[in-house]
Amino acid sequence: MTYNILCIGEPLAEISRRASDLAVAFGGDTLNTAIYCARSVQNRDIAVHYVTAIGEDTLSDAVLELMTREGIQTDHVSRDPNRQIGIYAIQNDENGERSFHYWRDASAARAMFATDTSPHLAAIEMADLVYLSGITLAILTPNARDRLWNALAAHRASGLKVAFDSNYRPKLWDATTTARREITRFWEITDIALPSYEDEADLFGDKTTSGIVNRIVATGAQSGALKCGDAGPLLIPLSDDIENFAKADRVVDTTGAGDSFNGAYLAAIAADKTQAEAAVEAHALAARVVTHQGAILPRVAASKANRMGSVIRLRPEHLDEYKRLHADVWPGVLSRLKASHFTNYSIYLKKPEFLMFGYFEYTGSDFEADNAAIAADPITQEWWAVCGPMQDPFETRADGEWWAEMEEVFHLA
Ligand SMILES: Nc1ncnc2c1ncn2[C@@H]1O[C@H](COP(=O)(O)OP(=O)(O)OP(=O)(O)O)[C@@H](O)[C@H]1O
Numbered sequence: 440m441t442y443n444i445l446c447i448g449e450p451l452a453e454i455s456r457r458a459s460d461l462a463v464a465f466g467g468d469t470l471n472t473a474i475y476c477a478r479s480v481q482n483r484d485i486a487v488h489y490v491t492a493i494g495e496d497t498l499s500d501a502v503l504e505l506m507t508r509e510g511i512q513t514d515h516v517s518r519d520p521n522r523q524i525g526i527y528a529i530q531n532d533e534n535g536e537r538s539f540h541y542w543r544d545a546s547a548a549r550a551m552f553a554t555d556t557s558p559h560l561a562a563i564e565m566a567d568l569v570y571l572s573g574i575t576l577a578i579l580t581p582n583a584r585d586r587l588w589n590a591l592a593a594h595r596a597s598g599l600k601v602a603f604d605s606n607y608r609p610k611l612w613d614a615t616t617t618a619r620r621e622i623t624r625f626w627e628i629t630d631i632a633l634p635s636y637e638d639e640a641d642l643f644g645d646k647t648t649s650g651i652v653n654r655i656v657a658t659g660a661q662s663g664a665l666k667c668g669d670a671g672p673l674l675i676p677l678s679d680d681i682e683n684f685a686k687a688d689r690v691v692d693t694t695g696a697g698d699s700f701n702g703a704y705l706a707a708i709a710a711d712k713t714q715a716e717a718a719v720e721a722h723a724l725a726a727r728v729v730t731h732q733g734a735i736l737p738r739v740a741a742s743k744a745n746r747m748g749s750v751i752r753l754r755p756e757h758l759d760e761y762k763r764l765h766a767d768v769w770p771g772v773l774s775r776l777k778a779s780h781f782t783n784y785s786i787y788l789k790k791p792e793f794l795m796f797g798y799f800e801y802t803g804s805d806f807e808a809d810n811a812a813i814a815a816d817p818i819t820q821e822w823w824a825v826c827g828p829m830q831d832p833f834e835t836r837a838d839g840e841w842w843a844e845m846e847e848v849f850h851l852a
């Protein structure tokens with residue numbers, strides 16, 4: 440029998456700075472968790488569903504395609520012709536810590552659970568595990584929150600497990616007291632608690648990690664993990680059955696780290712792993728997510744990254760300048776590529792289509808981290824600022840790509 444994990448919440452379009460440009464991708468805490476959970480699930484008998492409402496606009500189409508590409512079941516994603524998905528912009532400080540600006544007041548997801556007969560409520564019936572967050576609660580009306588609470592409480596009585604992350608975002612609540620009351624109420628019906636230290640300390644004023652864990656256990660949840668940033672997680676209830684956690688060697692952007700942690704944690708628990716095993720797998724993933732800009736890590740797996748082909752178009756008017764620059768690429772750009780284990784790198788041009796084909800070999804062991812080091816390098820960013828406007832990327836490229844990655848269909852070694 441399939442084990443059904445249902446993530447409930449709001450997908451968002453994500454805007455972030457990339458060199459002198461803006462990049463658009465997707466995020467939204469529960470969508471991030473659903474994606475990382477679907478990526479972490481290795482057992483075909485575990486299905487990850489996303490429960491939300493989106494619009495009929497271009498961004499909504501694209502986020503639906505993303506869910507499908509990521510292997511998420513979208514049978515509980517409804518479409519509202521009168522609303523769109525929300526948007527958020529990430530602002531990072533020099534330590535990779537971020538703050539958000541939102542355009543989400545009238546998003547489609549806010550109208551989920553608007554009536555007692557909402558199909559989104561009925562979806563809960565088929566779930567073995569439901570995951571939701573404080574952000575899910577913050578976007579709902581008080582009545583909608585009550586409906587959701589009642590449905591979860593009723594199904595828990597027949598075996599449903601509820602996983603919850605308080606993910607406190609003060610800007611989304613009308614008052615701290617409302618957030619405290621609502622989040623406490625949902626802790627009461629939680630089985631797997633996945634809070635982070637900062638959110639709980641901000642909201643409830645706890646001074647210690649043990650204070651948070653003990654309060655949550657006393658409220659209800661008897662398992663889960665407390666995320667404590669680079670110090671790694673603590674198990675809920677507190678236990679020594681856990682190792683030391685390695686810190687990432689570089690932090691670019693912490694957005695989505697906690698969400699990725701939750702996704703990998705839940706996938707491990709659904710596969711019957713222990714809490715300690717789940718926390719180790721979850722930390723390993725989250726420690727990679729912090730080295731990357733944006734909530735969702737590109738899908739490029741190190742195993743398929745040995746030989747890479749990709750395409751982009753050149754804007755014809757920049758032909759001479761582009762060739763001149765590439766006849767004498769800045770030394771800092773070349774040394775960064777070499778340090779990131781890129782080798783045998785060529786770019787070919789086909790006129791009159793002005794198609795450029797890039798080929799390189801990757802000889803390192805962590806493609807995502809090496810790629811992130813390139814993206815974080817100031818000289819490379821300057822180089823991209825010069826070369827980027829001369830290029831014309833394919834609209835069909837994957838999220839997070841500029842050059843569109845190609846599939847290898849033949850190779851003679
Ligand atoms: N510098 C780091 N090195 C290694 N791992 C890290 C680092 N920072 C965060 N992590 C991992 O990411 C997890 C989540 O981080 P954090 O405690 O900041 O969560 P959060 O604030 O809930 O994140 P989110 O922004 O997704 O809500 C941590 O439990 C840890 O496993």
Ligand SMILES: O=C(O)C(=O)C[C@H](O)[C@H](O)CO
Nearest residue numbers: 466467468574694695698734
């Ligand atoms: O703040 C939100 O609503 C988001 O969901 C945006 C980010 O993806 C999220 O906060 C990361 O946890």
